[in-house]
Amino acid sequence: xxxxxxxxxxxxxxxxxxxxxxxxxxxxxxxxxxxxxxxxxxxxxxxxxxxxxxxxxxxxxxxxxxxxxxxxxxxxxxxxxxxxxxxxxxxxxxxxxxxxxxxxxxxxxxxxxxxxxxxxxxxxxxxxxxxxxxxxxxxxxxxxxxxxxxxxxxxx
Amino acid sequence: xxxxxxxxxxxxxxxxxxxxxxxxxxxxxxxxxxxxxxxxxxxxxxxxxxxxxxxxxxxxxxxxxxxxxxxxxxxxxxxxxxxxxxxxxxxxxxxxxxxxxxxxxxxxxxxxxxxxxxxxxxxxxxxxxxxxxxxxxxxxxxxxxxxxxxxxxxxxxxxxxxxxxxxxxxxxxxxxxxxxxxxxxxxxxxxxxxxxxxxxxxxxxxxxxxxxxxxxxxxxxxxxxxxxxxxxxxxxxxxxxxxxxxxxxxxxxxxxxxxxxxxxxxxxxxxxxxxxxxxxxxxxxxxxxxxxxxxxxxxxxxxxxxxxxxxxxxxxxxx
Numbered sequence: 001x002x003x004x005x006x007x008x009x010x011x012x013x014x015x016x017x018x019x020x021x022x023x024x025x026x027x028x029x030x031x032x033x034x035x036x037x038x039x040x041x042x043x044x045x046x047x048x049x050x051x052x053x054x055x056x057x058x059x060x061x062x063x064x065x066x067x068x069x070x071x072x073x074x075x076x077x078x079x080x081x082x083x084x085x086x087x088x089x090x091x092x093x094x095x096x097x098x099x100x101x102x103x104x105x106x107x108x109x110x111x112x113x114x115x116x117x118x119x120x121x122x123x124x125x126x127x128x129x130x131x132x133x134x135x136x137x138x139x140x141x142x143x144x145x146x147x148x149x150x151x152x153x154x155x156x
Numbered sequence: 157x158x159x160x161x162x163x164x165x166x167x168x169x170x171x172x173x174x175x176x177x178x179x180x181x182x183x184x185x186x187x188x189x190x191x192x193x194x195x196x197x198x199x200x201x202x203x204x205x206x207x208x209x210x211x212x213x214x215x216x217x218x219x220x221x222x223x224x225x226x227x228x229x230x231x232x233x234x235x236x237x238x239x240x241x242x243x244x245x246x247x248x249x250x251x252x253x254x255x256x257x258x259x260x261x262x263x264x265x266x267x268x269x270x271x272x273x274x275x276x277x278x279x280x281x282x283x284x285x286x287x288x289x290x291x292x293x294x295x296x297x298x299x300x301x302x303x304x305x306x307x308x309x310x311x312x313x314x315x316x317x318x319x320x321x322x323x324x325x326x327x328x329x330x331x332x333x334x335x336x337x338x339x340x341x342x343x344x345x346x347x348x349x350x351x352x353x354x355x356x357x358x359x360x361x362x363x364x365x366x367x368x369x370x371x372x373x374x375x376x377x378x379x380x381x382x383x384x385x386x387x388x389x390x391x392x393x394x395x396x397x398x399x400x401x402x403x404x405x406x407x408x409x410x411x412x413x414x415x416x417x418x419x420x421x422x423x424x425x426x427x428x429x430x431x432x433x434x435x436x437x438x439x440x441x442x443x444x445x446x447x448x449x450x451x452x453x454x455x456x457x458x459x460x461x462x463x464x465x466x467x468x469x470x471x472x473x474x475x
Contacts, residue, residue, distance in 0.1 A: 055388050058400050085461035093410055100435050102351030143396045
């Protein structure tokens with residue numbers, strides 16, 4: 001669970017689902033490393049945003065992530081041709097559906113990183129991080145403490 | 157309605173006797189009042205089981221599963237036909253395997269509305285000339301059928317079968333597109349109120365999967381809730397598991413749902429579900445200009461993409 005809300009500098013736990021290809025070169029990897037330095041930000045690399053099962057986002061929220069940021073490749077830049085187009089539809093619909101149900105707007109965000117500008121990723125993550133901070137710790141969809149973890153392989 | 161019932165029986169008998177189809181899927185008189193039940197007729201001698209009335213709320217396209225090479229006939233109202241088309245688009249069977257006995261829909265009643273209006277358990281119900289004759293312990297009441305139409309049926313814009321092989325009854329006048337009142341009302345509320353409503357409704361869910369079983373589009377051999385390595389959500393009534401179950405079930409219908417209402421009708425806990433499905437149908441219309449089951453050429457929104465349109469969507473929704 002998240003840091004105690006009574007502490008004045010509560011840091012949101014943010015999951016970044018990052019496609020492998022926008023930040024690929026050595027200098028780009030330095031950018032990713034910089035992003036990882038932001039407290040409580042976890043970067044999960046996927047081969048393509050198209051690999052992202054919308055359930056990943058829901059699981060992330062269920063496990064207590066306060067924000068989920070999906071970063072994919074811009075139009076016409078998908079390494080696998082169309083993964084970003086397909087994921088765009090799936091994930092934006094999921095995002096809008098969650099917001100229709102009352103999820104705070106912007107907790108889940110889908111963005112693409114323009115062909116790597118210096119500082120693009122860490123800037124984007126910081127922006128998301130600050131945005132999510134205003135909502136406080138996630139409560140909706142978080143698993144109740146009495147239930148065992150859904151991703152556990154062993155019996156409780 | 158009697159004329160329609162007669163015609164359906166005639167056509168079914170003919171199709172079966174001529175061996176044009178293996179079986180006829182239709183409705184029979186239900187064991188519960190105000191609810192006709194699905195029936196599958198094999199023998200021409202059994203066609204007298206078939207009925208048609210305002211209690212035929214189920215979506216019979218649900219029974220077009222595991223057809224194999226068989227050819228079947230199905231009695232289908234407007235929404236059912238759209239489901240059939242959607243299933244053909246998703247390659248569940250081919251068009252020539254289904255003989256569609258299309259019935260322009262007179263709109264179905266909502267048995268829950270009737271139950272609320274009658275002060276007592278309904279033991280028997282009969283429909284006659286636009287009236288519902290309802291019998292309870294010690295009294296009978298006559299209600300106007302049109303006062304008890306299901307909310308989805310009232311908002312329906314596709315009552316006439318879009319395709320059919322046989323048409324039973326006269327085509328009806330279609331209404332213009334109006335926002336579905338329940339999802340429109342839901343959207344008016346504040347985010348906090350919406351979540352509170354959702355959470356409250358879902359607190360009654362017992363994970364019976366009636367909604368899934370009733371839905372024609374939920375044909376996955378392994379539903380995501382049945383997947384075990386990894387197990388996505390718990391198979392329990394723990395609140396977050398239920399909330400995610402319902403979100404994902406509705407979400408899996410995005411661009412596939414025909415607004416038949418079978419899910420909500422099936423729920424034993426009277427949980428409201430239509431604001432979910434209609435919310436997603438509104439999104440599909442708005443974002444992709446797509447409505448399910450109108451033709452066999454258009455691909456569902458998640459099966460295709462439009463590179464130019466995508467730029468705009470991302471701009472609107474990237475934040």
